[in-house]
Amino acid sequence: MKFGRPDTEFMNGGGSLMLVSCSCLMQLSSWSLLEANYFKRYVYNDYNFTIATLWSPFLVKSRDADHRGHDINSLMSLYLDEPDEAWLTQVEQFDYVIVSAGQWFFRPLIYHENGRVIGCHKCEQDMTSFVTSYGYRKAFRTVFRTLRSLKNYKGVTFLRTFSPSHFENGAWNEGGNCVRTSPFTKEETKLDGYVLEMYLTQVEELKAAEEQGLQRGLQFRLMDTTEAMLLRPDGHPNFYGHSPHRNMTLADCVHWCLPGPIDTWNEILLYMLKTGYRPSR
Structure with a gap:
């Protein structure tokens, strides 16, 4: 693999990467690719089937708020009660929608609600400071509320x-x-700390959405991948995945290699679609 990791064990087992993984699994079919900015659509005309990624790292409206410009750790504003138009304008045309977000919520953020600033996260300014899970919870709450309110949305979320x-x-x-080249065993790690907090925040908001969605006949379902991925420290690019001529000083231990562990996500999704399986919580 060009510029890839020298080991191959990460390819065993199991965002936008999920879409790429799915498209790779369907390479035997003819397809066309439509791209616009960070949005991609793979159209399989033989099956009247389209998969797409609607890139929205915060799920809600956001903008740069740092006078020094945008970089990997610059300050941004989040409008926690306003859905991101990027996905809002397109989501009603899909039969199945997978919602996910995560690591972007750890950066410095200014929170807006009801048209005013309410505080911030890691902003080092004289205002109320919120924990990471506050904005995370509000973002998912806004997404689920918005999906329930869309007149023409009849998809499974x-x-x-x-x-x-x-x-x-x-x-x-x-x-x-x-740098690990093999998975953790269940004895070597456990779901706790900030990972558990973020996970429980999502699950709690989904449970509320499930109950409220029944009023419109909408399904909100849990695709639980957190604990499985927690066991895969070997599945990240680290310093690989780019031209050796680039001067990389930061390791990538957030995104996942392809092929690799996240291929499992599509296997889980297919199983849930075929069987109607719902994990217990």
Whole structure:
């Protein structure tokens, strides 16, 4: 694999990467690709089937708020009660919608609700400070509320749960990396700390959406991948996945290699679609 990891064990087992994985699994069929900015659609005319990614890292409306410009850790504003128009204008045409978001919520953020600033997250400004899960919860609540309110939306909504990172030997900006070449055993790690908090936040909001969705006959279903991915520190690019001529000083222990562990996500999705399986919570 060009610019890929030298080991291959990560390819065993199991966002936008899920779409790429799914498209790879369907390579035997003819398809066409439509792209616009971060949005992609794979159209399979033989099957009257389209898969797409509607890129919206916060799910709600956002904009840059840092006078120094945008970078990997710059300040951004989130409008927690306003859905992102990027997906809102297109979502009604889909039969199945997978909602996911995660790591972007750890950056410095200013929170807006009801047309005013209510506080921030890691902003180092003189205002109310909120924990990460506050904005995360409000974003999912807004998404689920919006989907229930859309007159022409009749799709099945899946929540794909939080995907953990695996930095070791330091944080992402402090020399952290992910050099492991085999999965954790269940005895080596467990679902706790911030990963558990983010996971439970999502699940609680989905449960509320499930109950409220019944009034319109809408299904909200849990696609629970968090614990499985927690066991896969070997599935990230680390310093690979790019031209060796690029000067990479930060390891990527957030995104996933393809092929790799996230191929399992599509296997889980297919199983849920075929059987109607609903995981117990």
